[in-house]
Amino acid sequence: MWSKKFLLLLLLPLLFGYWSSAQQVFTLQQAIDTAIANYGIIKAKANYTAASKELVSQARREYLPNVNFGAQQDYGTINGQNGPLYGFGGLNTAAAGPALDRQNWNAAFGSLYLTNVNWDFFAFGRAKEKIKTALAAATQNDKDWQQEIFKHKIKVAATYLNLVAAHQLTRSYQDNLNRADTIRKVVRTRVLNGLIAGVDSSQANAEYSSARIALTKAIDFEQEQSNQLAQLLGIPPREFLVDTSYVTRIPVIPDTTATLDNHPVLQWYKSRIALSNEQSRYYKTLYFPAFSLVGLVQTRGSGFGNNYALDQHDFTQSYWDGVKPTRTNYLFGLGVTWNISQPFRISKQVKSQNFTSKGLQNEYELADQQIRAQLSLADVKIKNALDNYREVPTQVKAASDAYLQKSVLYKNGLTNLVDVQQALYALIRAQTDRDIAYSNVWQALLLKAAAAGDFSIFEY
Template identity: 55%
Template sequence: MFNKIAFYGITSIFISFYTVNGYAQQTLSMKEAVSLGLQNYPAVKAKANQLNASKAYLSETRTEYLPNLNFSGQQDYGTINGTNGPLYGYRGGNVASSGPALASQNWNAAFGALYLTNVDWDFFAFGRAVEKVNVQKKIVARDQNDLNQELFQHKVRIAAAYLDLLAAQRIVKSQQDNLNRALELRRVVVARVTNGLNAGVDSSLANSEVSNARIALTNAQQTAQDRNSQLVQYLGVTPRQFALDSVFVTGVPPNTDAASTVSLQNHPLLQYYQSRVNVSDNQAKYLSKLAMPTFSFFGTFQGRGSGFSPGVTATAPNDYNDNYGSGVDPTRYNYLLGIGVNWNFTSLFRVHYQVKSQKYTSMQYKDDYDLITQQLVAQQALAEIRIGNSLKNYREAPIEVKAANDAYVQKGTLYRNGLSSIVDFTTALFNLNRAQIDRDIAYNNVWQAVLLKAAAAGDFGIFINNLQ
């Protein structure tokens, strides 16, 4: 996963600049690009909002231990006919009318009221509430680490895209120089063919070289545009062309063997994967508490009013007052306090398998952690090798360019004097173009290798501190 995310653009592993278009061609430094991308990139903003949501839910989780305190009141109008017989309040389909069982239906109606204050509190559940808070704390820590690793990886993405674009722009320049040389070659060839000094086929070969150079330039320009588009995306800005810092093509990092100040276990990506394990472990602890009984405290205080007087009986069914005020004014009060326990014994069996499943999830996350650790160790070793090889190429590139340029000048002089063939001249042209591209890439590859080392070590300072 890390090689797919953190190193997209480095060998194609691993930008809002100023919002005013007039500044689009100002030089964009690496540090400005990184700062801009971290501010604007939607994925970073999404991770930050995810963290804020987790923090808010943690605050809510802490309040779940508080007792439930409910206030309710109702005022009704109706009859109070009672009857003898069993009844179950199935799905709430019952009217709680209290009155004597009369010999026949009575339609006398009056007002009644009920005012209720109720409190219930699960005051002891063997640490269930505490464990739920602990789980949410770990989730907050996980989301914080997720944001940190996203910030780190996005720094690497931006730096890699910046270097890729810079290399592509340099290759465009080299291909433009190559086209200019091909045009000069054709001018010389046409002049010699026109004067009868060379065969007409030389003109065809020269025209072929010009077309080939134009195609190579177009392809290089398209590659540069693709790299520019990628950088625009990472910076979170509207499409524009960037002028980049030339420091990456005029020199190499002064300190390619800098040691990391971050230990492997503190790598942002590993911290995120470790936090996933921590969340799962705490979820297993919380689930185990669900099998334990819950001890609750409850209390109720109620006031009740009725338009029917206490004297309503089967022989005096009309002893009531249908006045609204008489019915809704409470005249009787009751309170109740108690402690209860609730334990679903069969939950022991269900929770056992839930905990077992969660522990396997923790093992899965631990295996993911071990995999990323192995990849990072391998990438650290690879980065050191790349740095060494890129420095070798960096030292050889000027030698190659000088030799190729000397050969091109010599072959051009010989051809103009009829002492060399067009094939020798075009070969020298090709070699010089290849040497210049090798030079453009050699400088860039040293910076890319140091960036790879920084990404593998989890310490972006290894790369960015070389720009001090």
């Protein structure tokens, strides 16, 4: 009974350590989710999309009639004068009073209360086209956001694979350093025993230093990839424990023909063309007049009496008598406004927008051509990467056997150190090719996913 409890107590720390280690692995999916949530450009474009959607609502509300309420209470004189007057820039006041033969300074309170409704109820589809233009702008921003997410997924996945490969290369160069250290110890023992010349010890030390430099360079490259991944994730740089299964297996290559109909990048180019065309249609509606309905109710009050023109004492400075409404008017009307010179100006803007649409179409065709070329290249790279992957096991096994043979022969004094070092070079090169070959297959598949516009191909 106690032995079982004691055994359980011994196993608990091991199980807890294994669980903690497993929890620390930072998977590719976690990296992608973190990047989408944190990366600044993606968050910015999400806000741009939200802003453009609000503009759609604003465009819909612009069709509503204008309803203005106004109220004012004033105090001043009402001297009038016969003669024409035009208020340039609104720099004029209204004084409704008789044209007397001299200036006077009689002043009283006055008031104005009004409600005005003005509605452009028909303008040959201008409001509808404005809404469509706002919708096209919102669609463009949304497509831009989606293609940014897609491209960032590709960037994060590529950098993650580079980090995994860099991590494996670091392990390979660490193994190489251990082998160089083992050889150095064997050489030192044989030199101390007088079995070989001392120059072998110098050569072994030089090889060990070379292995340390190679390991340092590998560590530096791994740290660089880790830093780049942190930047793409939008988080402070830190050390990542990556999923090394990408260098122990190759992906399942989907046997499907990719279609580009839903490619996020091409969808964005199409949305730009659609927005330009909608803008052109909206500009054309400015050729035509606008029909308006107007309604107005106005109430006024004044401290001046109706006999003031004959009797300049017929006024009161009482505040309430001046601001109290005493006269009311209403007005309803139907009108049309048309700037007949507008079509001559707008026609050039429409032509300019049409040329812009053609330019955007040219950009779309170029992007489509480049993506199709990239898709063809991806298939070639997958084939070449798989060919190299199939050759790697043979290379690694041959290099491992050669190194084992040379090291055993050297320990028994049947070969020299140069042969051992050559075998060591061949082994580290084979291991490096192995690590890169696995990574290249994944990178080639990622290139195909990027060209096809379908990230699920990489997750197949």
